[in-house]
Amino acid sequence: MSHIRILPENVANKIAAGEVVERPASVVKELLENALDAGAKSIRVEVESGGKRMIRVTDDGCGMGHDDALLAFERHATSKLRTADDLLSIATLGFRGEALPSIAAVSRLLLETRSAEEEEGTRIEFAGGKLVNVKPAGVPVGTTVSVADIFYCVPARRKFLKSETTELGHIASLVTHYALAHPDKQFFLKTPSQEIVNVTPVEQLSERVYQLFGRQALDELLEIPPSEAPVRSAITEPELEPDEQAALVRVRGFASRPEVQRTNRNGIYVFVNRRLVRDRLILHAIGEAYRNIMPPMVFPVVLLFIDLPYQEVDVNVHPSKIEVRFRHPQFAHDFARDAIRHALANARPIAGFPAAQMPSPAARESFAVAAAAAGDTLGPPHAVIPVSFENSGGLGEGFELTGAPDRPVPQRLQFDSGEVIEFPGGVEPRPSSEAPAGFPAKPATAPASLPRPEDIADLKPLGQVNNSFIVAVNGEGLWLIDQHVAHERVLFEQHLRARREGELGGQRLLVPLVVELSPRQIVIFEQIAEELRANGFEAELMGQRSVAIQAAPAGIAASDAEKLLAEILDGIAREAQAISIDSLQAKIAASTSCHAAIKVNTPLDSQKMEWLLAQLARTEYPMSCPHGRPVVLRYSIHEIEKAFKRI
Numbered sequence: 235m236s237h238i239r240i241l242p243e244n245v246a247n248k249i250a251a252g253e254v255v256e257r258p259a260s261v262v263k264e265l266l267e268n269a270l271d272a273g274a275k276s277i278r279v280e281v282e283s284g285g286k287r288m289i290r291v292t293d294d295g296c297g298m299g300h301d302d303a304l305l306a307f308e309r310h311a312t313s314k315l316r317t318a319d320d321l322l323s324i325a326t327l328g329f330r331g332e333a334l335p336s337i338a339a340v341s342r343l344l345l346e347t348r349s350a351e352e353e354e355g356t357r358i359e360f361a362g363g364k365l366v367n368v369k370p371a372g373v374p375v376g377t378t379v380s381v382a383d384i385f386y387c388v389p390a391r392r393k394f395l396k397s398e399t400t401e402l403g404h405i406a407s408l409v410t411h412y413a414l415a416h417p418d419k420q421f422f423l424k425t426p427s428q429e430i431v432n433v434t435p436v437e438q439l440s441e442r443v444y445q446l447f448g449r450q451a452l453d454e455l456l457e458i459p460p461s462e463a464p465v466r467s468a469i470t471e472p473e474l475e476p477d478e479q480a481a482l483v484r485v486r487g488f489a490s491r492p493e494v495q496r497t498n499r500n501g502i503y504v505f506v507n508r509r510l511v512r513d514r515l516i517l518h519a520i521g522e523a524y525r526n527i528m529p530p531m532v533f534p535v536v537l538l539f540i541d542l543p544y545q546e547v548d549v550n551v552h553p554s555k556i557e558v559r560f561r562h563p564q565f566a567h568d569f570a571r572d573a574i575r576h577a578l579a580n581a582r583p584i585a586g587f588p589a590a591q592m593p594s595p596a597a598r599e600s601f602a603v604a605a606a607a608a609g610d611t612l613g614p615p616h617a618v619i620p621v622s623f624e625n626s627g628g629l630g631e632g633f634e635l636t637g638a639p640d641r642p643v644p645q646r647l648q649f650d651s652g653e654v655i656e657f658p659g660g661v662e663p664r665p666s667s668e669a670p671a672g673f674p675a676k677p678a679t680a681p682a683s684l685p686r687p688e689d690i691a692d693l694k695p696l697g698q699v700n701n702s703f704i705v706a707v708n709g710e711g712l713w714l715i716d717q718h719v720a721h722e723r724v725l726f727e728q729h730l731r732a733r734r735e736g737e738l739g740g741q742r743l744l745v746p747l748v749v750e751l752s753p754r755q756i757v758i759f760e761q762i763a764e765e766l767r768a769n770g771f772e773a774e775l776m777g778q779r780s781v782a783i784q785a786a787p788a789g790i791a792a793s794d795a796e797k798l799l800a801e802i803l804d805g806i807a808r809e810a811q812a813i814s815i816d817s818l819q820a821k822i823a824a825s826t827s828c829h830a831a832i833k834v835n836t837p838l839d840s841q842k843m844e845w846l847l848a849q850l851a852r853t854e855y856p857m858s859c860p861h862g863r864p865v866v867l868r869y870s871i872h873e874i875e876k877a878f879k880r881i
């Protein structure tokens with residue numbers, strides 16, 4: 235007797251539902267994607283109880299005829315694919331033909347739809363995967379899908395749903411993302427008590443950012459100007475068809491200034507061919523773009539749109555289509571990284587006095603974070619989204635300078651070294667009424683309040699505060715320069731450039747220094763011994779637990795060599811994964827320059843100060859140290875005059 239049985243369809247659907255429907259937001263995602271695939275110009279999402287009680291998505295897309303509407307609930311029924319070859323170039327968001335039957339299997343679902351060809355619409359009702367009712371219905375062209383009581387027939391899953399606020403947060407985050415990807419469409423999200431998103435079609439992506447996050451957020455972002463490159467080279471791949479040779483990858487979007495720092499990746503949205511994805515490769519590229527201009531363990535805000543020919547990306551690798559595979563991953567990675575790096579290098583912004591940039595208390599309070607908690611789900615997980623849009627000015631709405639939103643904003647930054655930087659509380663918070671009522675025709679890519687690197691070219695030092703901070707002036711205003719991090723930035727760039735050009739000689743110690751290492755440190759030491767040597771470290775294993783340091787990188791005092799080595803080894807151990815040679819070199823350069831740089835509490839004569847300021851002006855990124863801390867603060871003449879009530 236045979237033991238193997240084909241599962242009845244309703245069981246198979248419930249299993250498939252487990253993959254597709256994880257939580258209310260997954261339902262919203264599938265319905266939104268269907269609406270977009272149907273060519274909708276306006277999409278309206280209504281939810282009750284965080285989507286647990288009800289989700290209704292209404293679109294003005296092409297709708298379905300009576301027969302199609304019934305077919306849509308069969309598994310693998312799709313209008314979007316015909317042959318296996320179509321799978322190689324998917325242009326729609328959906329293609330599996332699984333979403334509707336999966337959702338219907340775990341909820342009470344009502345579909346109302348009409349195509350332009352039919353006079354009368356169709357109304358179909360499912361409960362727990364069973365067809366309950368089919369009726370004609372007088373409805374406009376388009377589709378409305380209402381999903382009630384999600385998981386009512388799968389109690390085990392219902393238990394796993396998080397609080398209403400959390401689930402609503404995920405939904406709001408999702409609608410926000412799709413609204414960003416489609417500025418030309420109208421999106422609407424509401425609950426019985428709140429209108430969460432309401433955006434009308436606009437032409438520019440920047441206008442959509444403004445609609446969703448407000449003016450100040452836009453000021454915190456740098457535009458990544460559209461750039462494109464051929465994916466494949468006609469020279470290396472001459473057999474390509476002409477249209478394949480012409481295939482381009484395009485990248486554009488927004489990246490936050492380095493001083494905008496978040497404690498998680500919630501602010502990073504990546505879209506590949508307008509599909510919201512969670513892609514490790516691209517996240518890594520973003521990290522690389524910010525390497526050494528941002529502290530470790532903090533993250534930027536990035537909206538990245540990558541568009542490439544459909545054949546260049548496989549979207550059929552994950553049931554909810556959230557992961558993709560690039561056909562030329564290295565190319566996609568490097569191209570994205572370089573586009574962001576360029577945008578950052580071109581702006582090279584310098585931190586102003588943070589007090590002058592604090593959001594108003596009102597804006598801070600308007601920070602309604604619904605999704606900060608909760609499990610790993612759709613899209614960038616734990617997305618932080620603005621739930622209240624009443625206040626249109628201020629960082630508070632989805633963006634922040636540093637720190638998680640549930641922490642107080644005048645913030646502190648804690649570094650791996652244990653060092654803490656505290657930003658002072660708002661001296662004169664900007665009134666939120668300053669936010670412009672309308673959207674400016676062309677959004678400024680750099681707000682006037684932020685100084686630029688050119689501005690530090692002719693700084694005249696006046697003296698030091700506390701033997702640690704150089705006070706300087708020029709036509710721009712009054713400046714404070716942290717002497718240690720300024721020197722660190724100078725040395726870092728010099729060291730790294732020199733290393734990339736060749737090997738660096740070290741300084742021999744008078745007496746070899748024997749240091750004990752932990753087993754973990756020994757393992758790392760052996761892995762990177764070669765690179766350490768190329769950076770001027772001569773060190774050899776002695777026995778099982780110790781190394782003898784014979785030479786240290788130039789500028790490092792003998793007494794510091796041990797600390798530096800331990801710091802490098804621990805820094806790499808923390809990554810706990812394969813580290814690229816580029817980032818290894820950058821890490822060593824960062825640690826070395828930190829130890830070699832002028833310390834705080836060191837008196838400097840005016841010649842030394844002048845020398846340091848001139849060196850700093852020549853660096854590529856004078857605005858932050860290799861660990862991402864600010865190097866200079868400016869008090870502009872405008873701010874000074876304002877503070878003295880002269881203007």
Ligand SMILES: Nc1ncnc2c1ncn2[C@@H]1O[C@H](COP(=O)(O)OP(=O)(O)OP(=O)(O)O)[C@@H](O)[C@H]1O
Nearest residue numbers: 268272297306312313328329330331332333334377
């Ligand atoms: N809002 C809508 N407007 C018009 N047609 C729709 C809509 N939603 C679904 N359909 C039709 O129903 C079919 C099945 O939808 P379903 O979401 O189950 O599968 P899919 O979108 O083809 O693939 P996937 O499972 O990857 O989402 C679609 O191919 C489409 O033809």
Ligand SMILES: [Mg+2]
Nearest residue numbers: 264268328333
């Ligand atoms: Mg679909």
